[in-house]
Amino acid sequence: MGILTDDMKQVVRQQRMGFMATVCPDGSPNLSPKGTATVWDDDHLVFADLGSPVTIQNLEHNPACEINVLDVFLRKGYRFKGTAQVVSNGDLFDEINKAFIEGTHGIRRTGLPAKRYVLMTVTKTAPLVSPGYTPGKTEAEMREEWTGYWAGVQETNS
Ligand SMILES: Cc1cc2nc3c(=O)[nH]c(=O)nc-3n(C[C@H](O)[C@H](O)[C@H](O)COP(=O)(O)O)c2cc1C
Numbered sequence: 012m013g014i015l016t017d018d019m020k021q022v023v024r025q026q027r028m029g030f031m032a033t034v035c036p037d038g039s040p041n042l043s044p045k046g047t048a049t050v051w052d053d054d055h056l057v058f059a060d061l062g063s064p065v066t067i068q069n070l071e072h073n074p075a076c077e078i079n080v081l082d083v084f085l086r087k088g089y090r091f092k093g094t095a096q097v098v099s100n101g102d103l104f105d106e107i108n109k110a111f112i113e114g115t116h117g118i119r120r121t122g123l124p125a126k127r128y129v130l131m132t133v134t135k136t137a138p139l140v141s142p143g144y145t146p147g148k149t150e151a152e153m154r155e156e157w158t159g160y161w162a163g164v165q166e167t168n169s
Pocket residue numbers: 041042043044045046047048058059060061062063064065066067
């Protein structure tokens with residue numbers, strides 16, 4: 012059994028969005044969204060490099076990273092901490108590339124060619140739960156509140 016629980020895997024696969032933090036050479040943080048972030052196996056997350064030059068550069072110097080995935084309706088999610096490697100050739104690249112191109116391995120087809128993938132080994136996980144979950148507040152209530160909020164935003168913006 013790996014570090015990723017079934018619920019973690021479901022949330023990551025469903026959300027199709029994770030924010031990855033890496034460390035710049037000067038020690039400052041770098042955070043950017045990865046819409047292809049998904050589960051590779053019970054211990055690894057993966058995303059396609061479609062335009063993440065700073066993330067890639069940082070990982071080549073320092074593999075430390077964190078990905079946060081959040082369900083914005085439920086206001087819950089997970090933090091995944093670990094190290095990541097840039098995979099740009101070899102058998103592992105072929106395997107990951109095939110999964111993204113063909114939509115196998117539980118991975119959604121991106122339809123976009125990637126020259127590199129980032130494979131993260133998760134070493135630490137933590138739940139993310141909004142402080143808005145005051146005593147007695149249920150997930151159903153939270154979902155209703157934020158579904159309404161986002162519907163209003165969409166109406167305003169359309
Ligand atoms: C919604 C959204 C999803 C994105 N998904 C990805 C992705 O899966 N892979 C990727 O390489 N870039 C993705 N990007 C683009 C990068 O986040 C963006 O180019 C960013 O500036 C890269 O910064 P970095 O070089 O610091 O990683 C996405 C951007 C947005 C807005």
